[in-house]
Amino acid sequence: MTQARVFSDTPRIDRDELHFEPYAHVLAELALNPDNRPPFTVLIRGDWGRGKTTLMRLVEARLAEESVEPGARNVETLWFDAWKYSSEDSILAGLLGRLIKATSQHDSLTTQFAEFVNRNKGRVAGAIMKVAAPFLEIYPNAAYGNIGNKRAYFDEFRALFAELWLAWQEPVTAFQLGRDVDAQLRENERDHVLAVFLDDLDRCGDATVQRIIETLYLLSDIPGVCFYLGVDFDRLTRIVRTQFAAGRPLPESATAADRVRHDQDLDQLVRDYLEKIYQVSIALPPPGPDDVGRLIRAEVEGTVFEDLLAQDRWLDEFRRRLDEGANRARPRFVKQVLNEMSVLFGLLKADGGGGDDDLAELALAWTLTKLALEGNELVRDLSTVGGLAQLLAEFDPTRGGDSTVEEAV
Numbered sequence: 001m002t003q004a005r006v007f008s009d010t011p012r013i014d015r016d017e018l019h020f021e022p023y024a025h026v027l028a029e030l031a032l033n034p035d036n037r038p039p040f041t042v043l044i045r046g047d048w049g050r051g052k053t054t055l056m057r058l059v060e061a062r063l064a065e066e067s068v069e070p071g072a073r074n075v076e077t078l079w080f081d082a083w084k085y086s087s088e089d090s091i092l093a094g095l096l097g098r099l100i101k102a103t104s105q106h107d108s109l110t111t112q113f114a115e116f117v118n119r120n121k122g123r124v125a126g127a128i129m130k131v132a133a134p135f136l137e138i139y140p141n142a143a144y145g146n147i148g149n150k151r152a153y154f155d156e157f158r159a160l161f162a163e164l165w166l167a168w169q170e171p172v173t174a175f176q177l178g179r180d181v182d183a184q185l186r187e188n189e190r191d192h193v194l195a196v197f198l199d200d201l202d203r204c205g206d207a208t209v210q211r212i213i214e215t216l217y218l219l220s221d222i223p224g225v226c227f228y229l230g231v232d233f234d235r236l237t238r239i240v241r242t243q244f245a246a247g248r249p250l251p252e253s254a255t256a257a258d259r260v261r262h263d264q265d266l267d268q269l270v271r272d273y274l275e276k277i278y279q280v281s282i283a284l285p286p287p288g289p290d291d292v293g294r295l296i297r298a299e300v301e302g303t304v305f306e307d308l309l310a311q312d313r314w315l316d317e318f319r320r321r322l323d324e325g326a327n328r329a330r331p332r333f334v335k336q337v338l339n340e341m342s343v344l345f346g347l348l349k350a351d352g353g354g355g356d357d358d359l360a361e362l363a364l365a366w367t368l369t370k371l372a373l374e375g376n377e378l379v380r381d382l383s384t385v386g387g388l389a390q391l392l393a394e395f396d397p398t399r400g401g402d403s404t405v406e407e408a409v
Helices: 021-032 052-066 088-103 107-119 126-135 150-169 181-188 206-219 233-246 256-275 289-300 312-323 331-350 356-371 388-395 404-408
Strands: 040-045 074-081 192-199 225-231 280-283
Touching: 021 040, 021 052, 021 225, 021 280, 040 052, 052 074, 052 192, 052 225, 074 088, 088 150, 088 206, 150 181, 150 192, 150 206, 206 225, 206 233, 225 233, 233 256, 289 312, 289 331, 312 331, 312 356, 331 356
Parallel strands: 040 225, 040 280, 074 192, 192 225
Antiparallel strands: none
16 A cells, blocks of 8 residues: 545535634524525635635535524525536526425425426426426426427526425425415515525636526525625626627727726626625635644644644745745645645655655655746656755755665655
């Protein structure tokens, strides 16, 4: 066994090296506080790899814990991975599918929902039937193959989403004809809220991000529903601006002053558009040196690197070299660096090159040297750093001319 280790990018909510808990507490309180009346949308802003998903998972966990307390507002949660969908129809269908799956935990709702769909099959789009089919005993391709178009789908989606949310709250009286669903949701919203988490926009193409924002517009007025959206706000602004600019081309005769006014008008349009989407916006702070240090030590616990990085001189050097690059202290990048180091250790070990402690120290020194090179890539070329003994001596002068490791590998 080489003991090579993968440091996973999967969010961890059982520990909090990045000090996200205060943020999770406040963001969860927005939904838990019965004096806050949804609908509202919360933007969690941060660039790639900053920890948006981790924070949203912490919020989700806090909501699950606190909403079951006696007298607390009941907050149900729905997690939606946006990157799996592309078109407007598929995004809406995917979100509806998540809600259907959640409500189908009540056995009585399956039959009631099937009856509701059949009563309304003349005006509910075929796309909705298809997404409902896996959860119900209905066969949309045969029964509803010629029903609906995109307009019908959008027209009916909001109403069905609201019906399902109310059914989740009141399964016994679900899908009653003739009642005002929105009015009932407003009456219930002090006690019942649905928190929808929209995640992984960083994985989506620009067109998909734009469609997700349009989906928010469609659902943003449903009583008792709030959204938590993790997003790179600078990228989102650029996407919206590009779309607006495409619809407002400047004539070839435009002067420099015209271009300035045109850019100013576009900037204002983008601000106005985005301000309609969200009511709360919070930017994730960059991790500080102590946060990065805690993250590194927590990740390497139980590995061959634990004792080395328990030493302040190694940890300080690691943090310093991460800080030398722009945004390189992001949690995701830190784990990528640790994975490079782990693979390097595994390769050295597989070559039969000495004891674990020496090879771990070599892999760490090599990795830190590469971090000092230009760019974020860890160059796999020993010729860039000279001999191995010289490399180790740079970090540990007490080794002097010791070349046992170099000879071994």
